[in-house]
Amino acid sequence: MSLDLDAKKTLLRKIPHGLFICGVREGDEVNGFTASWVTQGSFEPPMVVMGVRADSTSHGIIERTGCFSLNVLRADQKDLAAVFFKPQKAMGGRFEAAPFQEGELGLPLLDDAIGGVECSVIGKVKHGDHTVFVAEVKSARLLADGEALNLASTGWNYGG
Template structure:
C-alpha cells in the first residue's frame, strides 16, 4: 500500500468537533472528540469513540451514559480547552460553565446544541473504544453552524 496515498485519502474524511461529557458518581469529565456520527434514526443512535485507558473512556464504560456538546464554528478555544485535562470547580471546568440534565453528564452552556445518550453497545477495537449510544435527551441553545475539525487547522492523521 502507498502510505502517502492512504494518508491523503483518509484525511478526506470530514469531521465535526464536539465536547463529550461523562459522569461517574458525582464526578464529571469532558474531552474533545471528532469521531461522532449518527447511525440510526429509529431509535436515534450515535457512535462516539474514546481513547482506551483514559479517564473519559473509563467514565463512559462505568456510567453507561455520555453527553455530546455540538460546538459552533469559531469556538476553537472551547474545543482546545478539552484537549487536555481541565479542573472542575463546582459547575465550571476552569471558566467554562456547564449544567446537567437527565444523565448527569455535563452540558456546556456555550455549546450550540447538545444531546445525552445511554450506552447500548460497546466495541473495543484498535486504540479506541467505540460506544453506541441511544439519544435520550436533547436541546438547542441557539441556531448556528457546527464547527469542523478543518477550521482548527488540524486534521486526523490517517
C-alpha cells in the same frame, strides 16, 4: 496484502468531522474532552457512534457508567475545543472554562454552545487504540441554532 500507509493516512483524513465536547459523569465527578470521531448511526431510535481513546480518563467512565453527553460547539468556539484536549490539573478542571448544567441523565451540558444531547450506550467495539461506542440519544437541548465548529476549519488533524 500490504497497506500503503501514506495513502491510508491521506484518504482517512478526507473524512469530514465535526468537533464536540463529550461530557461524562461518575458519582460527583465530571469530565469532558474534545471529540471528533462522531457520527449519527440510526434515525429510529436516534443513535450516535463515537470513537474514544482506550487510554483516556473518559473512556473508563463511559465503560462503567454507560452514558455520555455530546455538546455541539459554535463555529467561533475553537478556543474552547482546545481547552478540552489539553492536559488538566485535575479531572473536570476543563469545565472551569465552560460552565454547564446537568441534563436529565445528569451529564454535563454546556451553557454556551449550540446545544447538547445525552446518550445511553447500547453497544461497543473494543479493538485497537480506540473503542467505538454506539449510543441511543435520550435527551436533546437546543440553545441557539447556528453554524457548528468543524475539524477542517481549525487546521488541526485527528485521524489518518
